[in-house]
Amino acid sequence: MCVEGVQAQETSYFRVERAHAACLRENALRYSAIEPIVIDLSLCPNLTASTDLSEASMNSFVPSLPVEGSTTKIDRYVAYTPAQLVCLSKLSIDTTSETIQLPKDPKC
Incomplete structure (x- = not known):
């Protein structure tokens, strides 16, 4: 199991609600089939919405x-x-806590 350390840099993390962090982590492997991946956490675990959003907002x-x-x-x-x-x-x-910091570039 990988454990990501806390860093002081504000820009190295996404700040998300606890429920959204849990949903994203539980469905991360399902989301990994989409590329590029832009995920609307309010719709997690809806893969179709993320696919549409990824295609619409590549840049x-x-x-x-x-x-x-x-x-x-x-x-x-x-x-x-x-x-x-x-x-x-x-x-x-x-x-x-209610707000979770997810690393923008998680390392294994």
């Missing part, structure tokens, strides 16, 4: 949305390569 950015009542931005969309999703599926993710 687009991945936006963050502010959380109501918070200064922390939550990423609604994440983008990974198939290899990164395989590594993400093996990560041990700390789910004790």
Whole structure:
């Protein structure tokens, strides 16, 4: 099992809700069949929506949305390569907080 260490760089992580992190990790291998992969976490585990979104936004950015009542931005969309999703599926993710940091470039 891979364990990703916490880094201080803000840009090296996606900030996502706990339920979205769990859904993405549980379905990472299913998502890895799509390339390029842009995932709308609010629709997880819907693969069809992610396929459509990936095709429509190949050269687009991945936006963050502010959380109501918070200064922390939550990423609604994440983008990974198939290899990164395989590594993400093996990560041990700390789910004790409401906001989870997922590495943008997970390593195995």
